[in-house]
Amino acid sequence: MSEIARMRSQITADEFFGCYAYATQSGFRTFELSVGEDFWARTKSRWLFGIDYGRTDPRALREIANRAHTEVRIFDGRFVAKxxxxxxxxxxxxxVAMMDNATSGQRGIVLGSGNFSYNGLQRSVEAGSTIIAASKSDFDEHIAPVRSVFxxxxxxxxxxxxxxxxxxxRRTGLIDSRDKTRLTKGSVTGFWxxxxxVTKNRGSDKPGNQIFAPNGFRGFFGLEKGKSGSTLIGEIVFETDTGxxxxxxxxxxxxxxxxLTLPMPEDHGFGVYDGKVLVFEPKDKRFFLTAIELGDFELVYGHRLANVRKMTQGRRFGEFI
Structure with missing residues (x-):
């Protein structure tokens, strides 16, 4: 993400062409926080994504498509969707991220291993290369061959x-079919x-740290309803891997x-909470918090899910054993 932002600033890019295998809500939020909300007003952007294996979150696609001056297309979308x-x-x-300055003619490209997710753009150990064409010959040799393919x-x-x-x-149906929804067998070890x-409760330039939970979710934390006239139900002590x-x-x-107010995501190694699954594991009088992408959650916890329920907005929650 730092290279994308650096190149955009260096060539004052007003055109952007991003091509990524998949997109998540955390990737969208990370990108927008990094380039600023004015990116959409000042930059004409095109986005080419894949939906292979259902890894791309359609909510992320909708967020991008709803921004100004954007166009989103899906590689082999009609076939894969069926x-x-x-x-x-x-x-x-x-x-791949490609950028142009239509006035000066400057062009650049960022090629890397990181996908359009928080982990891929900012957190994980990734490798890549940034090229800014200083001349037409530079462009013809280093950028044009890649650009022409995409x-x-x-x-x-x-x-x-x-x-x-x-x-x-169909993706919602696929995810629901993966749920191992069942009555709890054995000791419940956590919930999610x-x-x-996630609303930007801390301002447009910072990731949010508050989410809405269904009525009664407090019971997972061992909390009871607050006193009459007070909105405060109680306090929760969080432990994380970082901070x-x-x-x-x-x-x-x-x-x-x-x-539910959560730890500041940037201070605890989460970056953003958007689109992730929040996992809570009771530990003495506190709760160990993890925030992971949906696909990773299914791989790690999919066989341990119990009592999976769905909110009216479609978000799921439940326990694991």
Whole structure:
């Protein structure tokens, strides 16, 4: 992400072409926080994503498509959206950002191993290369060969609006089918909730740290309803892999839901909470918190899920054994 931001600033890019194997809500939030919300107003952007194996979150695609001056297409989208498990006939696996300054003619490219997720853009150990063409010969030798390939793929790609509704519906069904929903057998060792879209309660330039939970979620933390006239239900002590333990409030909200305040994500190794699954493991009088991408959650916890439920907004929560 730092290289994308650096190149954009160096060449004052007003055109952006991003090609990524998959996208997550955490990737969208990381990108927007890094480039600033004015990126959408000042930059014409095109986005080419894959939906292979259902890894791409349609909510992230919708967020990008709803921004100004953007166009989103899906590689082989019509075919993949119809396949069982979204199995592709040809994997789409690039991680490329290309930028232009239409006035000066400057062009650059960031090629790397990181996908359009928080981990891929900012947290994980990734490798890549940044090239800024200083002349036409530089462009012809180092950028044009890559650019031409993705321009051809762009022309044959499927517009997002053609498949997003069917993809979203079928992907939800696929995820639900993976749930090992059952009555608890054995001792419950923890519980979890999908964060979904996290409001920017700390301002437009910072990741949010509050989510809404269903009424009664407080019971997982061993809390009871607050006293009459007070919205404060109680306090929760969080432990994380990074940073000191912190104590946060848990409150009732006026929409018949409960508001959970979490540790500052950037101070505890999470970067952003958007689109991730929050995992809570009781530990003495505190709760060990982990925030991981949905795909990783299914791999690690999928066989341990119990009592999975769904909120009216579609977010899931439950326990694991």
């Amino acid at each position: 396949q069982a498990g979204f199995f592709p006939r040809r994997d789409f696996h690039p991680k 321009e051809k793929l762009w022309k044959t790609a499927c517009p997002l609006q053609d498949i997003v509704e069917s993809y979203e519906a 909730i999908e964060a979904g879209y 000191p333990n912190v104590t946060k409030n848990y409150r009732e909200n006026d929409n018949h839901m409960e508001k």
